[in-house]
Amino acid sequence: MELTPLLAGLVWGLALSVARQWAEQKAAGRADRSELFPDRDVVIAFIVLGTTANVYSALLIASGAPQVYARPSALVALALVTASQLLIFLMALRPSRLDLDLALAASAPYVYLAALWIAAQALGAYTLWLF
């Protein structure tokens, strides 16, 4: 574990969830926010934890530069993490009823990383970047 990328991700995630509160207030106006966005508590937790995980894993993957950029599996992981962070931006700045579906799609890089990890365990490989 490295402290600096972890704290950087946490700060960024907290800032995004504050932005989400502001966007919710703007979208709801005088209406009841918890009725309009019934899963806002889960969405906040997802924005904070997901952003922390995304920033941390992006910095972790990129810390293998420049050799890691020769591995397509690492490039796919970086692309998936970036796409996941874009989805979290969308969740933070445009609250909607599709929040939980976006959160599910934003978990894709971790499914991919788990599959890579299981394959690496099965193959007895020393690196996660198999291809």
Added chain:
Amino acid sequence: MDPVLALMAGSIAALIPLLAVMYKGSDLDYARAAGLISSFAAGFVFGVLAQLWAQFYARFTYLLALGLMSASLGYSWWGIYRRWWVAYLFAAAGWIYLIVLIAAARALGLPDPFLI
């Protein structure tokens, strides 16, 4: 000592109560904004002090400073929660203690502010 780490500690200390206040939908008035600034400063100084652990963990004044800064952070959050500005006076106790330590170290010509 890494100032970026201390800045991030201060940001976390200020963003958590801001998020809680905005989640509950309460309004941000001057008492709460002052508390946010106060908790950012307390978190920043706490982050600076925490990184000096390996050098000073055996000094009583250093441990007292760590405890007082965490009490300052607690009072700042309590002041935000209750909108009670007197809490910030209690939070200032940690500041006053640190300033007195630094002034004493300057006056005595010591290399660091943690005397004993």
